[in-house]
Amino acid sequence: MTTRPALLLRALAGLIVLVLLWSLFAGLPRDLFGQGWRQAEATRQWSFPRDHGSHPEYRTEWWYFTGNLADSEGKRYGYQLTFFRYGLALEAQDPSSSWSVRDVYLAHFAITDASRGGFHWRDRASRKGPGLAGAATGTMDIHVLNWSARMKDDGRITLKAAQDGMELDLNLTPAKPPVLHGRQGLSRKGPRPGQASHYYSFTDLTARGTLRVPGMKDPVAVKGTSWFDQEFGSNQLSQEQAGWDWFALHLSDGRDLMIYYLRRKDGTFERESSGTLVERDGTSRHLALGDIETEVLSHWKSAKTAGRYPAAWRIRVPAAAIDVTVRPLVADQELVTTASTGITYWEGAVDGRGTSGEKEVSAEGYVELTGYAGSLGGKF
Amino acid sequence: MSMTSTIIRTHDLWKQYETEGHDGMALRGVDLDIGKGQIVVLFGKSGSGKTTLLNLLAGLDEPTRGRIEIDNGDLGTLGEKGRTLLRRHKLGFVFQFFNLLPTLTAEENVLLSLELAGRPDEGLARESLELVGLAGKERRFPHELSGGEQQRVAIARALVKRPPIILADEPTGNLDSATGAQILALLTGRCREAGTTLIMVSHALNTCEYADRVLRMTDGRIFEEISCEGLAP
Amino acid sequence: MRSVIRSFLRYLARRKSLSILQLLGIALGVAAAVGMMLASRSALESLGSAVDFLKGGTTHTIARPAGPMEETVLAGIMRDPAVRYFAPVIDRKVRLTGGQQIRMLGLDPFLDRNVRSITARIGASAGDGRTGEAFSSFLFDPGAVLVDENMARGLNLSAGSAIATLQGPLNVVHVFSNPSGEPLMIIDVGHAQKFFRMRGYVDRADLVVTDEEAFRQRWATGFTIESNTQKARNLSALLGAFKLNLEALSLFALFVGIFLIYNTAMFAVVSRRRDAGIFLAIGASRGQVAGAFLVEVLILGVAGGALGGVLGYFLSKFLVEIVGGTISTLYFFLRPSALPWSSWNLAGGVFLGSAASIVGSLPPLLELRRVRPVHVLRGRTATRGTSKRMRTIALFGTACLALALVLFGLSFLHAYVGFAGAFAFLLGASFFAGFVIIVATPGMKRLFSRVMGLAGRIAIGNIRENLGRTSVAVAAFMIALSMSIGLGSMIDSFRRSLVWWMDSQLRGDLYISTKADVNVPEELYEELKTVPGIGGIDVFRNVPITFRGRPASITSIDASVLERYDRFGWLEGGDGSWERVKRGDVIVSESFSRRFKVGTGSRITIETARGPAELLVAGVYYDYASEHGVVMMDRSVYLRLFRDRTINSLGIFIDEGNQDRAKIIEEVKRRARSFGLPFATREEFHGRILDIFDSTFAVTRSMRVLAVIVAFFGIAGALMTLFVERQKEFGVYRALGFTTGDVARMTVAESLGLGLISFLMSAVVGTVFALILIKVINLQSFNWTIFYHFTARPYVVTGLTALAASLAACAYPVWSVVRKYPVMQIREE
Incomplete structure (x- = not known):
């Protein structure tokens, strides 16, 4: 896929991710200088648009955009654009130098080209430097080099990203207000205190814009639906956890479903795994582990990494009369960062059908599967 | 004059001096007629042109005028090639200063002659040395042989290829009289046996004994003599 | 034909010492050429690989035309659609307290990994916690550096070591592998800004550009954009003249080697005359005889060539160090590694040896055609040498000299033409060796008679008698000595010119921070302006640029200060030009003027931070700072055009009559010290420049030595041959009543005679050669004028060399005489 230097070149990014995730999951509540990051321990007061911005007192934060799009001919696409902020120090050592490191900003960008069966992805990292990357506080304005996500005064979000023949230029308009997950936005990841994050989503955004994949001469106009997650915390994955499965689905009757399974190494799910159901009118309710039944219908084995991923699911939420079956649009939507770190995950566009409240519905969305090609918990 | 056929003939041969300090002619109209099998001696003071004549006969030099x-x-x-072939097949040379190649053994020196003639034959070379009385000394280098022995090797070298003509330039000039006499006897004896024409340039009076004809060279001209008497050494 | 060949080859075996001597001579000639060529090639390959290694995947670089680039430019580059990847780079030299200068790159590992494998590979050894620690030290510790394995090995460093530098201490956190030879340190770009006091700036950005044209269109104004091919070409161009001269030196060495083979072949022909006569007389053809000679010469040529190939390889290792050192001192860092042994060296040596054999033995083989069995067989082995012959040879010589003159006239076409002319000159001069011997003989006879009696007179007579051989030996020796004198004279003249130039242009009483890459902060300049008693402070800045596609540089100075205190040497214009410089015009160096054909009144266009600017040339001055040419302008103009306030060094001038001179200098020194800046007095500064100059000619000096050694073998060979052949005469000498001592003295006298004649001839030829080097070669290669200045030293040194070589050459023959003479007799043969 890439030339040899390019493969080599990914090594350092891998190292960075390694270092960051090592700290993230192996759990240093302290930064490199022994100072304390704020933990996600109690519920907080949310205020928008301020909380669309960055929360630098927490170590880790990300802005996660995924979406399903189609062009005028009906060709289907999926995209993922993620911005991470990872704090290395609570304060920059040398504030007078623009290069002094406080946070590291990472970004992933992927496009699924369903009609051609293609999957393209790129990643990058940078420090803030002289205007190279950054996340503003008080409003959503993040960029890593020339990939950016910005919220305008009217609440619309512009996404821009381009690299090596991949291009994305979208305007997103929220169709529902922000949804807080867990308890008042405090989403638990494990039994111990601090094993949590603050997490909310725009579960339903109307997307419109242009997109290009390598091989296309010109960008093509697309529209569809998107999902946005913002999560921040200083939490940790315990040693016993292997990874997680995350689902974000739009149902054609206007409902949105988010499910978050944390998998333990022994094969069971973490008790704190949970989900959120959002109704057409924007109201939401928390789903506990027991409220959801998920059946894996088939698997897909990656030739590259030998990871065996679930590849079709039947998801039921009896209490909400939801029964849908979804499948990936393209089998291989695996992101292999590098061989050296083994951080490999599957993030892809899915669709399917089922019933919701007795009516036939179609479903589309994104699924993220981590820890199937080498467990994350065991690595560290 | 013998009744045999002519093997060497020159006609009005002239040769100009080429070295510094000499003007005029080394040879002035030399006419020669030498028959097959004859043994001829050429007398003359040094500088009288004897060697010049030999060199012309051997094709090593070209006359200013005249025919050979x-x-x-x-x-x-x-041409040059033709003359080279002449020297290879038809002429044998015996020099005053032996002129053996110092880095070749006696045998190799003799063999050289045969190689050039195109019939290298080591047995023949050794036999040739035997015939001149040097059996057992084939592997000696020239500096390991006495003056007389060296001259014998030279004679063997000249004879081995059975040339019709042998030219000898002062063959005994460097030897004591006893050895010289031996060499003369050997050389002329072999030539008579083989019917080889021999032209000797010499100072030594005793050479006349072995010769059929005696020619005297003075100031570039040739005169026929009856005997060596009256000839200055 | 076998016997003919056998007969000749046995001579080789018999005269072992002579054969070995000849073999060695050829071997050394070939070794010199091979060694030089290998050293040259490895330097260039190292250059290529160093450039490749550092450039990684970048396609272009962008920088301001002069001075550093504001970091705010990066955000703009980031947004340009034609840029695939970009990475900021700070590229400076760090001076260690040990005096060594090491290159340090300030990089951003996040961005740099996309363009360069060095940074990528550093992360590749992930998986252990230690690398993670190293990485965080790198980002957070302002003194953290990565060092490459060469530097680590050289200075005995490992992770955790500390390095002391003039700009502050550094800590090694990691050692990385580096295929190019250059010692390298890597530091985070932010820390580099602090270390080099350049906050807010970077030196350049390395780019991967996908649409060059579009990018250039958007960015060309005010920036210099260079593609990698341009860069490689520039680096190569920087070395242009240097490379050329290296090539010339190796060709000279080969030339002397060929001469030696000519020598050898000539001896062979001449000493085998008699044998040739015999062969011809008994019926061998000239072709066969010539073939046998050729075989003999070829055997020596091939064997000598093979040996030379091996020796040359070892020599190249030595030379590579010197070449690398010189390039590093003068141009940019390069530490070429010697090429690994390859059997091509052997093959090349054999080829050179054989080719040289054939070329060198052509004239002697032609000589063979004239062998007269007639004369030879009568025992005349020596040739007196007819005057007719000498006249023909002299004619050849004159023709060569005429050719040389023509070539000099055309030398402006290309440097190679000048070199060819120099060759033609030496060749032509060598033809006169015989003539010189003939002419010098009477005088030499008288001299040697006086000094060494009868033995001496006979010795000179022998030289004259054996003209065929002695003229060749003298020619070879003379050429080597002439080269020695010529090169020595040229170097001395150059040095003198350099001193004159320094005295005229570098007249400051104190210089602050003349060492490269240590800049002077503007605060010190402002501070010094307040020190009473200073007559003037020259603010010096030199920056490399590309002008009309070739390397050149711009120097910014304070025109009023230089006008008052310096006495520039002017080719065009004069001290009056300073007024115009103050008002915005420029002056250019002689190299610049010749190279680009500009003079007073010309207009030149230079790329500046604000686009192209047209400048008027007000004068042309003599300069040796750079052979690529300098454009000099007043600082006000420089600041206006380039907005670069960097100060490379300061020159402090104090009025002549000032009583407090010493105190003022002390005060300035104190202030410089407080800023941690190095300084040098005028003497020290000039001395340093001269040191650099001296080290530059290290290569030339080595080749000089080599040439003389090679020619020594020529003389030794000649003596040996003469000696070996005349052993018969020794019998006669002994019979006549000469003692061993007499004959030994005779041998020594012959050697000294040859040496003296060679030296006297070389004194003339060498002087002319020096003039050629100065007026033609140097001028064409470097475009500057060197003033010829006579010094006695090259002549004295060369004379002593000639003496020593002559004495050494006769050592073996004398020893042989002493051993064999007492038992020599007259021999028949």
């Missing part, structure tokens, strides 16, 4: 015929072949019409 060797075995019915006009030397003037032969």
